[in-house]
Amino acid sequence: MRQRVSIEAPFGAEELAATERSFATFSSSFDDDEAQARAILRKLGYPDELGPYVVEPDGRWRLRDSRELSRSGLAYVRHPALTAGKELSPEWRAASILVAVRHLKAALEGSDAMAAARFGRELGMLIAEAVYVQTWEADALAGRESRRGGAKGQAERRAASTIEARNAALDQEDREIAERRPHLTAEARHQVLATKRGMTRAAVAKALARYRKKAATVGANVSKS
Numbered sequence: 001m002r003q004r005v006s007i008e009a010p011f012g013a014e015e016l017a018a019t020e021r022s023f024a025t026f027s028s029s030f031d032d033d034e035a036q037a038r039a040i041l042r043k044l045g046y047p048d049e050l051g052p053y054v055v056e057p058d059g060r061w062r063l064r065d066s067r068e069l070s071r072s073g074l075a076y077v078r079h080p081a082l083t084a085g086k087e088l089s090p091e092w093r094a095a096s097i098l099v100a101v102r103h104l105k106a107a108l109e110g111s112d113a114m115a116a117a118r119f120g121r122e123l124g125m126l127i128a129e130a131v132y133v134q135t136w137e138a139d140a141l142a143g144r145e146s147r148r149g150g151a152k153g154q155a156e157r158r159a160a161s162t163i164e165a166r167n168a169a170l171d172q173e174d175r176e177i178a179e180r181r182p183h184l185t186a187e188a189r190h191q192v193l194a195t196k197r198g199m200t201r202a203a204v205a206k207a208l209a210r211y212r213k214k215a216a217t218v219g220a221n222v223s224k225s
Helices: 013-045 092-108 113-141 150-180 187-196 199-224
Strands: 053-055 059-061 075-077
Touching: 013 150, 053 150, 092 113, 113 150, 150 199, 187 199
Parallel strands: none
Antiparallel strands: 053 059, 053 075
């Protein structure tokens, strides 16, 4: 099997083999997660296959013809649930899981260990977030959230918990990059993270600073108790 190794990160034959073993171990679970994602999309009235799709301003969508030229005012996406404004919704998570699974399988088939590790991490984060939100929402449906401020408070806590989970993952990834590539400055690490996550470097730095300040505060309070 041909190995494709990046000179910018320590990924090679051993890392690919480990990633493939991990994928083989959990492949049936990934297949189950993919099937559940498709079921969610069908239930919500979305297609259960990736496109490309064209989404009209009023939300209507259709498969894109390969001969069709791009036009302003239309969204061209892998899936209708991935358009702006749907972030963190059940359909957005389900469609994102389909994309991550496809990228992960393609990376393994192409012997790209670095990409396989990246998309494996992304898939795990998406699934963990989905499970967390599903569990939290079950408590809300049981009436617990009605005693904590109603629907508005529920939405605010849901958004906060998701942001917290993402910032925790961002913090962990930044620490791993610092350990693997100690020669990089903080600004360089933040730029790497920004590129991978579609953020600005300033947004990454701000998210990390906020998360670490909160974590330090919590740690100090625990030490005092």
